[in-house]
Amino acid sequence: MLIAIDGPSASGKGTIARKLADHFKLPYLDTGLLYRWVALNLKQQNKAADDVASATKAAIHLRQHIKTISFDDPDLRSHAISQPSSQVAAMPEVRRELVELQQSFAGQAGGAVLDGRDIGTVIAPHAKIKLFITASAEKRAERRFKELQNKGETTTYDAVLTDLQARDARDETRTTAPSKIAADAVKLDTSDLNVDEAFQAALKIVNSQRNT
Numbered sequence: 370m371l372i373a374i375d376g377p378s379a380s381g382k383g384t385i386a387r388k389l390a391d392h393f394k395l396p397y398l399d400t401g402l403l404y405r406w407v408a409l410n411l412k413q414q415n416k417a418a419d420d421v422a423s424a425t426k427a428a429i430h431l432r433q434h435i436k437t438i439s440f441d442d443p444d445l446r447s448h449a450i451s452q453p454s455s456q457v458a459a460m461p462e463v464r465r466e467l468v469e470l471q472q473s474f475a476g477q478a479g480g481a482v483l484d485g486r487d488i489g490t491v492i493a494p495h496a497k498i499k500l501f502i503t504a505s506a507e508k509r510a511e512r513r514f515k516e517l518q519n520k521g522e523t524t525t526y527d528a529v530l531t532d533l534q535a536r537d538a539r540d541e542t543r544t545t546a547p548s549k550i551a552a553d554a555v556k557l558d559t560s561d562l563n564v565d566e567a568f569q570a571a572l573k574i575v576n577s578q579r580n581t
């Protein structure tokens with residue numbers, strides 16, 4: 370049972386993916402963390418986010434050491450890493466290094482849940498179950514702002530909204546694996562849904578796709 374989930378940031382896709390993985394007892398991969406890891410690695414080496422050679426080197430390191438690398442560093446999900454992660458994710462050289470490990474995660478015998486931007490289109494186009502989770506930019510910015518506030522980060526709603534729109538634009542217009550809905554994915558707009566309602570709606574979609 371392979372569940373492919375895509376959608377923009379703060380659409381609720383991560384929460385839905387985690388809950389679906391719990392529900393169906395499947396392993397879960399948040400693929401955004403891979404690009405975030407590359408971006409954080411560059412920052413820690415004082416390299417610029419547009420340094421393709423260093424980003425590719427970091428992606429190769431990630432690919433080679435994926436089994437021992439930890440994704441627990443809270444900085445990975447910080448606001449400061451969001452833009453640079455979108456920059457490295459736009460590099461074909463970086464994406465190329467990270468395709469295989471995502472495909473092998475998706476190919477596990479018992480199945481898996483993956484979320485990202487290109488899961489239904491590039492990583493697992495053959496997946497029978499595909500969801501595209503979305504919400505208005507304002508709702509997503511509101512959620513992300515609250516999340517960052519709870520983590521003690523100092524930022525403003527406007528800064529979060531601007532950042533999110535810039536990231537959406539970059540993710541959607543890049544030439545390699547742009548963020549887009551797969552032709553056979555079902556779209557779920559979570560703008561007016563709470564966490565439980567969104568999960569129930571996603572579960573309904575999964576169960577109907579499973580049986581077709």
Ligand code: DC
Nearest residue numbers: 378400401404454455458485486487
């Ligand atoms: O989902 P996120 O915000 O953690 O993702 C971080 C960045 O990585 C985001 O700008 C989009 C990019 N990304 C991607 O290009 N492909 C994926 N499969 C997952 C994330």
